[in-house]
Amino acid sequence: MANMAQAIRMALHYAEENLGVTDIFGEDVGMPLGGVFTCTQGLKTTWNSPLDERGIIGAAMGIAMGGGRPVAEIQFCDYVYNTIDLLKLAGNTCWSSNGDWNLPMVVRTPVGSGIRGSIYHSHSFDATMTHIPGWKVVMPSTPLDAYGLLITACKEQNPVMFLEPKALLRVKGEERIPGEPDDDRALSKMIDAPLGDRSQWKPQWPTLQEYAVPFGKGKLVREGSQVTVVSYGRTLPLCAKAAAALADEGLSAEVIDLRSLWPYDWELIKQSVQKTGRVLYVNEDTEVTNFGEHLVRRTVEELFYSLLAPPRLLAGKFVPGIGLADSLEMASVPQQNDITAAIRSLAAEQP
Amino acid sequence: MSRPRLIKEASAPLQLEKELLLRIHDLMVKTRVLEERLIQMYKQGHGYFWIGGPGEEAFNVPLGLLMKKGQGPAYDYLHAHYRQSGTMLALGEEPIGALRQMKNTATDPYSGGRNFAGHFSLRKYNVAPVSSPIEVQYAIAPGTAMVQKRHGGDGITIVTGGDAGTAEGDFASCLVWSSRPANPLPILIIVTNNKWGISTSAEGQHGEQRISDRAKAFGIQAKTINGNDPIEAYTELKEAMEYVRKERKPYFIEALVSRLYGHSSASGANFVGDEVDCLKQFEARLAQDGLLTRQQMDDLRNRYTEDMAAAARQARDEPQPDPDSIWKHIYAEDK
Numbered sequence: 001m002a003n004m005a006q007a008i009r010m011a012l013h014y015a016e017e018n019l020g021v022t023d024i025f026g027e028d029v030g031m032p033l034g035g036v037f038t039c040t041q042g043l044k045t046t047w048n049s050p051l052d053e054r055g056i057i058g059a060a061m062g063i064a065m066g067g068g069r070p071v072a073e074i075q076f077c078d079y080v081y082n083t084i085d086l087l088k089l090a091g092n093t094c095w096s097s098n099g100d101w102n103l104p105m106v107v108r109t110p111v112g113s114g115i116r117g118s119i120y121h122s123h124s125f126d127a128t129m130t131h132i133p134g135w136k137v138v139m140p141s142t143p144l145d146a147y148g149l150l151i152t153a154c155k156e157q158n159p160v161m162f163l164e165p166k167a168l169l170r171v172k173g174e175e176r177i178p179g180e181p182d183d184d185r186a187l188s189k190m191i192d193a194p195l196g197d198r199s200q201w202k203p204q205w206p207t208l209q210e211y212a213v214p215f216g217k218g219k220l221v222r223e224g225s226q227v228t229v230v231s232y233g234r235t236l237p238l239c240a241k242a243a244a245a246l247a248d249e250g251l252s253a254e255v256i257d258l259r260s261l262w263p264y265d266w267e268l269i270k271q272s273v274q275k276t277g278r279v280l281y282v283n284e285d286t287e288v289t290n291f292g293e294h295l296v297r298r299t300v301e302e303l304f305y306s307l308l309a310p311p312r313l314l315a316g317k318f319v320p321g322i323g324l325a326d327s328l329e330m331a332s333v334p335q336q337n338d339i340t341a342a343i344r345s346l347a348a349e350q351p
Numbered sequence: 352m353s354r355p356r357l358i359k360e361a362s363a364p365l366q367l368e369k370e371l372l373l374r375i376h377d378l379m380v381k382t383r384v385l386e387e388r389l390i391q392m393y394k395q396g397h398g399y400f401w402i403g404g405p406g407e408e409a410f411n412v413p414l415g416l417l418m419k420k421g422q423g424p425a426y427d428y429l430h431a432h433y434r435q436s437g438t439m440l441a442l443g444e445e446p447i448g449a450l451r452q453m454k455n456t457a458t459d460p461y462s463g464g465r466n467f468a469g470h471f472s473l474r475k476y477n478v479a480p481v482s483s484p485i486e487v488q489y490a491i492a493p494g495t496a497m498v499q500k501r502h503g504g505d506g507i508t509i510v511t512g513g514d515a516g517t518a519e520g521d522f523a524s525c526l527v528w529s530s531r532p533a534n535p536l537p538i539l540i541i542v543t544n545n546k547w548g549i550s551t552s553a554e555g556q557h558g559e560q561r562i563s564d565r566a567k568a569f570g571i572q573a574k575t576i577n578g579n580d581p582i583e584a585y586t587e588l589k590e591a592m593e594y595v596r597k598e599r600k601p602y603f604i605e606a607l608v609s610r611l612y613g614h615s616s617a618s619g620a621n622f623v624g625d626e627v628d629c630l631k632q633f634e635a636r637l638a639q640d641g642l643l644t645r646q647q648m649d650d651l652r653n654r655y656t657e658d659m660a661a662a663a664r665q666a667r668d669e670p671q672p673d674p675d676s677i678w679k680h681i682y683a684e685d686k
Contacts, residue, residue, distance in 0.1 A: 023497070054490050062494015065479055066424050068501075070494075083683040085484055095680045097472035097480040098463030103681035134681055156476065207678075275453040276502075 001173040002180050002187055007143035008039040008108070008150060008164065011176060013070060014208045015154035016045045023063055025049050026056050026073030032198045036075055037110060037169050040339045041193040042203030057086040057101065057107065061093070064103040064159075065198040071154065073107040076117075077125035077163070079255060090159045091134025102166040106153045106160045111139070112284055113333045119321035121166075125284035126233070129161050130294070132262055135259040137213050140165040141236035143173035145259055145296050148213030153277025155212070163261075165233035179208035208285070218265035220272075224254035227347045230295065231282040232258040235334055239282055242340040249334060251347050266298070273299060277308030278346050284333040287315035314342045352540050369642060375416070375636060377593050377639040377651065379408040379630050382437040382648040384655040385446045388610060388663055389453050389468055391621045397667055398433035398453040401620055403469045404434030406611035407543055409629035410578035414541075415441025417592055418509070428477040430488035430510040433469040434543065435481075442476050456669040457676070464672040485516035489525035489540075496529065496536035505596040511541040514605075515548025517562055529601040532567040537599040539591055542565065542590040543578060545610040549618065566603035578606030579629040 002010065015021040024040055030048040033039030047058050053074055060072035076078040080087075087107075094102045113122040126224070129137050136158060140146035146164070153160040172184065181187050190204040222243050231239045236257050243253035254272050258264055273279045279299055281292035282325065292313040299311040316322075316333045333344075364633045386405040393401040404411060415438035418445045419427045429437065438450055448460040449471075455464035461471045462480075472480035479491065492510035499506045510525065546553045557567060566573035572594065584606065591602045609626035613619055637643045654681050 021500075047533070050419045050527050052524050052527065054527050055493070058487070058490025058521065058524065059494040059497065059528060062430075062491040062496070063498055064494070065491070066428065066495040066498030066502075067495075068498045086487060087483055089484065089487055093480055094683055096462055096466055096470075097474075097680075098459075098461075098465060098481065099680035099683070100461075100472045101480055104683075136682075141415075157446060 001175070001184065002143050002177055003170050003172045004140070004143045004146045004164070005037050005039045005169045006187065006191060007173065007177055009041060009043065009146040010180065010206070011045050011147045011150035011154070013016070013205050014042065014210065015071070016043060018210070019151070019154045019155050021045060021071055022067045022068040023047070023070040025070070025172055026060070026301065027051055027075045029073050031113060031193070034193055035073065035166075037166065038192070039108070039169070040073070042191060043202070044257070047169045052087060053083050056310065057083040057090070058116055060105045060107065060340060061086065061090050061103055064105040065101065069104055069154065074107065076121050077109040077111045078120040078123040080109055080125060083121045087132055087135070091132045093134070094158065095134060102155050102157050103143065103159050106156070106162055108162045108164060110164045110166040110169065111166060112165050113322050113329055114165075114234055116324060116326065117322070118324035118328060122322035124283070124316065125163060126283060127285040127290050128161070133285045135159045135161050135262065138215060138231045139165065139261060141165065141168060141233055141257055142175065142257060144175040144177055144211070145213055145219070146259070146287040148176050148211045149259065151210060151213055152212045167234045168237070174282070174287045177208070178211045179206050180181060181206055187280070213259065215260045216263035216265055218258040218259055218268040220268065221257050222253070222255040222341060224252040224276070226251060226276055226278065227253045227343055228256065229253055229259055229343060230256045230269055230278040230279065232261065233283065235282045235284055235339065238334070238336050238339050241336065242343055245340060246343060253343050253347070269295070270303060273303050274306045275305055279311045280313070280314060280342055280346050282314045282334055282339055282342075284316045286318045288318045289315060309346060312342065312346055314338060352579060355401050362629070366427065372637065374640060375412055376643070377583065378437065378441050379633065379653050380579065380648070380652050381446065382408045382412060382440050383630055384652060384659050385436055385440070385449055386612070387448060388659040390616070392453050392663055393616050393620065397663070398455070398468060400467050400616050401453065401468060402433050402615035403436055406545065406609035406626065407434050407578065408437045409581040409633060410584045410606045410608055411435050411437030412441045413588050414438050414509070414580055417441065417585070417588050419506060422475050424495070424499045425504045425506045427506055428492070428499070428508040430479045430492040430495070430508070431471065431481050431482070432483050432488065433510045434513070435471070435511065436469060439471050439473070442473070442478070444473070447645065447666060449657070450666040451669065452662050454666045454669070455671065456666060458669050463578050465678070485573060486519040486521040488512060490521040492525060492538060492623040493536055493545065494529035496538040497534065499537055499664060500599055501654065507592065508597045509541065510538070511543060513548070513601050514542055514544040514546065514557075517542055517565070518556065518608065522559070526566060526571065527567045530571050534562055537601045538601045539595050540571070540601060540603045542605045543608045544605055545608050547610055547614065549614045553683070554577055561605060563603055563605040563684060571601045571603050573603035573605070575581045575607065577607040578608040579627045579632065581629065581633055611624040
């Protein structure tokens with residue numbers, strides 16, 4: 001099966017062939033590199049931009065205003081912070097102009113820890129991005145969802161922030177992308193650029209089909225009855241693994257992949273929490289004014305009388321950065337054992 | 352700086368030239384009276400804030416007259432700043448729209464009562480929404496120019512801003528992105544230089560002799576012009592636009608202008624006596640050349656003053672936006 005980087009590439013290929021995507025651009029996005037994570041290799045509308053994040057977001061806004069359909073990349077979300085007021089402007093352009101203008105644009109950026117990226121290649125962006133109204137914000141945890149969410153993003157009339165959990169970009173999926181070949185090695189030969197000279201290389205795209213994951217719809221990853229675990233991105237597979245391990249201990253945890261942060265699937269969370277009475281939210285952004293805190297607040301306000309224990313949030317430590325040393329990274333953001341322990345503890349909590 | 356060219360221009364077919372001069376004058380008067388009415392509305396409590404462009408009419412009116420007006424990449428895009436009511440009126444906008452925005456009524460055609468005076472948005476003529484952050488328009492403008500370059504035809508992108516904002520990085524971004532050897536862009540980059548950033552003089556902050564020198568460093572053709580002379584402004588803009596339309600390459604204009612009522616209402620919005628008044632200067636020339644009499648010009652001004660007062664009365668009585676409307680237009684599908 002394709003990994004997430006290949007899935008993103010195939011979705012972009014589908015989008016430039018079928019959905020009117022005109023410009024896939026950013027730093028090192030065009031050939032010969034095709035993106036530092038290879039997500040944009042071999043695509044026909046890619047080009048390399050100057051090393052200027054504000055220029056990239058601004059150009060995407062302008063291209064969208066001019067009737068193009070841009071997919072811009074910020075190489076690491078750690079470098080998106082100097083564009084915050086442009087992101088705010090993109091988010092308020094439709095509202096401020098009382099509906100006169102809208103910006104059909106997608107911004108992709110890799111987020112989170114997991115590659116020992118130290119202080120400026122490990123940050124998360126979901127907490128900050130969900131503070132900016134007017135955008136739709138999504139974050140897949142599987143290649144198929146990456147494919148389907150990106151196709152939906154490229155059909156949107158509004159700005160979409162597509163967050164790519166960099167720890168999962170190289171992880172192969174368990175579900176087939178409609179149209180991808182049966183053999184992984186065959187896919188790699190077709191669409192992965194060779195090492196060395198790439199000047200004559202052209203990808204052979206499989207005949208892909210449209211598969212759109214709607215925004216605002218989460219996914220029930222595992223059914224359970226005692227605890228609800230809601231996560232997205234890098235921590236989602238860790239939650240699923242924890243739930244599988246805990247099942248052997250006789251603990252039944254339900255796992256929800258939110259996938260879409262704004263809008264998000266409150267109905268799915270609500271139904272689950274009303275069933276289990278216990279909920280743990282897991283993500284790796286810093287925990288103060290974290291998106292999970294919003295979900296905890298809403299859970300308390302709307303589901304209080306269904307709860308058997310306080311809702312919990314397991315998130316990144318509120319420290320200025322993720323240190324390079326293995327011990328520092330592991331201590332800063334939720335790991336497998338933290339998640340397992342948090343689910344176990346919540347399941348056992350009694351008044 | 353080149354000298355006023357009124358006499359030289361008169362060598363063109365007289366009737367046409369006269370018509371154009373009178374049209375420019377008419378729009379300059381209309382713009383000035385509109386701005387003065389906006390200030391008055393603010394001072395009378397019929398608005399929370401005023402910002403605008405009295406002192407930039409001689410430049411902004413010709414700009415609007417020369418724009419290729421329409422929607423989409425075949426036409427000109429304008430990424431404006433908040434001193435360009437003259438350009439909007441020259442594009443054919445009715446002044447009551449600006450008055451409604453001042454009064455933040457539901458009928459405000461540019462923002463529905465959501466944004467400050469002078470923050471225009473007009474998609475039907477490719478006028479991008481004006482926003483308060485200084486200079487973001489310089490980062491956005493290359494995007495529309497890229498689409499236009501690919502589209503073909505002679506549509507261009509025009510971006511304007513003030514001199515103080517050129518200290519922001521987006522101005523440098525615009526110069527870099529417009530002149531990339533991989534894809535030079537059909538963009539006219541404009542700075543109206545009034546030598547002030549709110550209360551701070553450019554003299555203490557900017558070491559460059561001319562802002563246009565910065566464009567030259569990128570191989571962009573650049574000029575500094577007298578933006579207080581509508582004939583020079585018209586002629587230079589026309590030449591610059593023809594170059595950009597045909598060559599599909601960037602061009603840069605620094606227009607020296609006045610700021611006749613200060614930065615905004617935050618600094619009092621009172622008339623500043625020691626700066627060149629482009630309208631007064633132009634009217635003296637028109638009278639000297641015998642194109643208009645003082646009486647005719649006074650009559651024109653009085654007529655606009657009456658019109659504007661009536662329009663302001665009308666705007667004042669219109670309803671505020673509905674509180675529930677805050678949820679409208681967060682996303683485009685709500686249209």
